[in-house]
Amino acid sequence: MAGGSLPGHQHHAQCSIPRRGSSIFWPRTRLISVSVSPFPPSSADNLDVLAAFRTDCVCVMRPDNPLASRTSLTPQDLKDEPLIALIYRTLTWSFMSQRFAEAGVTPKVVAETQPSYSACGMAALGLGVAIVDPISPGIFGSALRTVPFEPKIPFNFQVLKPADAALSRAGKRFLEEVLATIEERHDYGQIIHNIPA
Structure with missing residues (x-):
């Protein structure tokens, strides 16, 4: 997915959805509570999948x-x-x-x-x-x-949050933006998993 990171580090990857301008950070940092990732989490990651998409x-x-x-x-x-x-x-x-x-x-x-x-x-x-x-x-x-x-x-990606933390207002808003963008742009993906935030 779109993003950038500090060289050699995965703890600070910024992600944007074109036309909407939303930005987030990896949830492991606890800076913001939501992340978009092409990699499904393992049980050791302690992350919940809020939505998953296939494109x-x-x-x-x-x-x-x-x-x-x-x-x-x-x-x-x-x-x-x-x-x-x-x-x-x-x-x-x-x-x-x-x-x-x-x-x-x-x-x-x-x-x-x-x-x-x-x-x-x-x-x-x-x-x-x-x-x-x-x-x-x-x-x-x-x-x-x-x-x-x-x-x-095929390309799958997920919206993730820490399993032990409630979704913040900013996180909820970001999730709404992701879902709305994908609803508008079917070429961005089809939802394959969605849970209430």
Whole structure:
């Protein structure tokens, strides 16, 4: 998802929903009580899932890339393109590898990164085509073009809060914004889990 972090640290990741401008911090810091994460929590994390969503990854590139005008892109279309991928420990990497292998194409990966925001930034600089969630590219506005990837690569994300803390007013408002944004933008995802806050 869209975000930034201090180099080498996951305790301070900021996350934004395009067009709504909401920001939050990881709940482990206890600074704010809500987080958006592509990683499901383990029982050791002591986090509750308030909502979970499923969407499909997209390809992002600079508008001057010849592939930017396509209605969809396949592994075959990307076989000679420099590819920016989410790191190999993610489900996105696993699905991407599977899709390319099924097509008999070896991806030309020039960079691996996490989070999607970072991959989008590299794509906006012209380093290649990134395969990311559909929300993160919105932060870059007209600097990037988004094209659906086929066959689909699923991308799940969750809204989390500390299990031992009540949801703050700011957290409730943020959750409302996330739900409203996704209701407006079906390409951002479909809800697969929702509990009362």
